[in-house]
Amino acid sequence: MSDNKAVRFWPKLKAQAKKIPILLLAFALGFFLKWAVTSVPHTQENGHRPIAQGPEKVWTCSMHPQIRLPKPGLCPICNMELIPLSADESDTVVGMRQLTVSESAAKLMEIEVAPVERKYVTAAVRMVGKVDYDETKLAYITARVPGRLDRLYVDYTGVPVKKGDHMVYLYSPELISAQEELLQAIQAVKNIQDTELNVMREMTEATLKAAREKLRLWGLTAEQVAEIERTGKVRDHLTIYAPIGGIVIDKNAVEQKYVDTGTRLYTIADLSHIWVKLDAYESDLQWLRYGQQVEFTTVSYPGEIFRGVISFIDPVLNEKTRTVKIRVNVPNPEGKLKPGMFVKAVVHSRVAAGGRVMHPDLAGKWICPMHPEVIKSDPGKCDICEMPLVRTETLGYVAADPQKVHKPLVVPASAALVTGTRAIVYVQLPDANKPTFEGREIVLGPKAGDYYLVRSGLKEGEFVVVRGNFKIDAELQLNAAPSMMTPH
Secondary structure, eight states, X not given: OOHHHHHHHHHHHHHHHHHHHHHHHHHHHHHHHHHHHHHSOOOOTTSOOOOOOSOOXXXXXXXXXXXXXXXXXXXXXXXXXXXXXXXXXXXXXXXXXXXXXXXXXXXXXXXXXXXXXXXXXXXXXXEEEEEEOOGGGEEEEEOSSOEEEEEESOOSTTOXXXXXXXXXXXXXXXXXXXXHHHHHHHHHHHHTTTOOOHHHHHHHHHHHHHHHHHHHHTTOOHXXXXXXXXXXXXXXXXXXXXXXXXXXXXXXXXXXXXXXXXXXXXXXXXXXXXXXXXXXEGGGGGGOOTTOEEEEEESXXXXXXEEEEEEEEOSXXXXXXXXXXXXXXXXXXXXXXXXXOEXXXXXXXXXXXXXXXXXXXXXXXXXXXXXXTOEESSOOBOTTTOOBOEEGGGGTBOOSXXXXXXXXXXXXXXXXXXXXXXXXXXXXXXXXXXXXEEEEEEEEEEEETTEEXXXXXXXXXXXXXXXXXXXXXXXXXXTTOXXXXXXX
């Protein structure tokens, strides 16, 4: 551009620049008037404002529900677009430990409550184990004199025998000498019948008595000894008989084998009465007592229930399995239960206040500490072992008078949110206009079936949430309020 043209253009440019502020001012005035017209509500003919059509909407973030704003926009935390809340959702009020919802919201959350009450509850203790021999029903057949086994009447295991059945035919030189001593003692008694020396007569009769007792202790029956005395003949073999009836479960005898005194020949087990050994977890020991009834089933007889009585609780815990052995006495008259069978058992314990166990059949009774089947109404001695009977209360049972037994304070197990160190329940406040639930930390006792025993924190008659409590807790967590996992 030449100098002359520049001189002519400059005055025009200065004139246009003076007009720009005026245009900007006019544009701002127009925008303000338009906003004022749209923001002022229209009036009716009488000059009054119209009635509001509904409540103002509240906008929130789907990722951060604690954000509540009166107009749409972006979330100040995650920058997501806000969404409107419905009327029911906007009615939700979150306090420090309380949550208030509308009736419809409570129905959508499927909230159910149950009362805190005092009543007797039943704890079901489930265990597994197997059938075993009753050690008190085992018998060992041993050689009472040294000799040679010339014949075995029972030559394999598993043979059922009865008491008095012959088992072994034994040759013993020492037995012959003992029989000779018996015959000589008998002859000596005959020779001094006419003597007037009482001392000699007494000594001879004592010798005869000792010879008979020696043969009896060696295994000869009274009939065998009487036959030797009647015939005057010495027997070179001894027949050993079964002391009890049962099944031969072990055999160490072999024909033509020489044995010493005390050598075990057979083991016989009486299976008309067996033991069931169960494994109980240490957490279930508080519900198990000596003398309780046990029900169990087996794979071999599905649907058939067998019953027994707890006769022993092992005082030592297995450190590897964290279980304790429970021994159950079980009658087996038909022989259905065989050692080695696996069983599934259950014990139903009725629980009173303080976690004590109730048993109506044992209340106020006396029981033998060795034989639980011996139960009497008065003190005395056991008919089997002659040990003094003990009161059932000393074994952990409650007193005989049911009126003196307090009922425990319990809540349904589904009401408690247990974290391992704390237990939280949500209590419905009774005087609130809308469903209001308050989180409360309580101290629980042991679990008995579908209930928890309550140590402290609740009162009888209060209502706790048994369904939907996780939803209430989640709402409190989302709103950064104290909850199950965040106590502070």
